[in-house]
Amino acid sequence: MESLDILFIVQLLIAGLLAGALYALLACGLNLVFGVMRIINVAHAELMLIGAYFAYVLYTFFGLHPLISLVIVVPVLFGLGQLMQRLFIERVVGQHELSSLILTYGLSIVLMNLGLAVFSADFKSIPVLQGSIVLGEMITIPITRSTAALVAIVITLMVYLFLKKTRLGKAIRATSEHPKVAEICGIDVVRVRMLTFGLATAMAGAAGVMLSTIYSFSPETGADFILKCFAIIIIGGMGSFSGAFAGGILLGVAEALVAGFFTTQWSEMVAYALLVLVLLIRPTGLRGIAYAR
Numbered sequence: 001m002e003s004l005d006i007l008f009i010v011q012l013l014i015a016g017l018l019a020g021a022l023y024a025l026l027a028c029g030l031n032l033v034f035g036v037m038r039i040i041n042v043a044h045a046e047l048m049l050i051g052a053y054f055a056y057v058l059y060t061f062f063g064l065h066p067l068i069s070l071v072i073v074v075p076v077l078f079g080l081g082q083l084m085q086r087l088f089i090e091r092v093v094g095q096h097e098l099s100s101l102i103l104t105y106g107l108s109i110v111l112m113n114l115g116l117a118v119f120s121a122d123f124k125s126i127p128v129l130q131g132s133i134v135l136g137e138m139i140t141i142p143i144t145r146s147t148a149a150l151v152a153i154v155i156t157l158m159v160y161l162f163l164k165k166t167r168l169g170k171a172i173r174a175t176s177e178h179p180k181v182a183e184i185c186g187i188d189v190v191r192v193r194m195l196t197f198g199l200a201t202a203m204a205g206a207a208g209v210m211l212s213t214i215y216s217f218s219p220e221t222g223a224d225f226i227l228k229c230f231a232i233i234i235i236g237g238m239g240s241f242s243g244a245f246a247g248g249i250l251l252g253v254a255e256a257l258v259a260g261f262f263t264t265q266w267s268e269m270v271a272y273a274l275l276v277l278v279l280l281i282r283p284t285g286l287r288g289i290a291y292a293r
Helices: 002-037 044-062 066-087 097-119 143-165 167-177 179-184 189-211 222-236 241-261 270-281
Strands: 132-135 139-142
Touching: 002 044, 002 139, 002 143, 002 167, 002 189, 002 222, 002 241, 044 066, 044 097, 044 189, 044 222, 066 143, 066 189, 097 222, 132 143, 139 143, 143 167, 143 189, 143 241, 167 179, 167 189, 179 189, 222 241, 222 270, 241 270
Parallel strands: none
Antiparallel strands: 132 139
16 A cells, blocks of 8 residues: 555656646746846746647648647747847836836737637647556656656756856846946847847747647636746746746646645645745745846
8 A cells, every 4th residue: 555655646746747847947938037137027928828829830730740840939939039029028128017017918918819819719739749658557657748848858958058158148147137237348238138038938939839739728828827937936036047947846746746635626726825835934935036046
């Protein structure tokens, strides 16, 4: 009986890690924008859904596998993010955070209604990578979720190494920490902000592509994900890239354990329970208010 209980817990942990990796990819992009520009991007989940619908169109009309469509979706979303930054976001950089909140909320409403007009409220999904990998007698790993988690981890790690090791990544970090000093040192902070928002949008698009293979989605799906993302970045630490990753993994595991031992309805409350707990114990989050640590 004890061995069965242990296997059950291991199964839940695996499920939580797989879900948490996707949460982490999405939340790291959101925290990247906040860390560099102090912008609260409420439209981040809608940008994720653009990636999901883009992958759906490529699969439905051209038969393109989602893993291959990443090669198209990520650059296109990167360009879209830079365009949005140039046209809209740059106008509220440096202003009160409420300004960015109102602006991006408006963008999220516009994007959601465009999605409803084009795709309707019907749920869509991409049925690929079906089946599971069986380990022993009790442990099963869904191929779809494990592939999505692997892609999410690889992309998140690549972005982290880019921020840490490259000259442009260091310019992003410098702009995050001291934008005025960075500008005095010759860094084009406007270009850096465009690159940052484009990078975050591309991460959201990649998360959307992988989400489309796991969940059914509609233009209104973004609300649940953006709330979880805000909980994750507060839990991990506002502005901390590694904190967002840790917060995403923590939330995924906690949700899986609660769903396994109680019900899925209870698991929906986990993000907010963790949020309250962290704010009471460590208000700055797991990694404090910092960037790319």
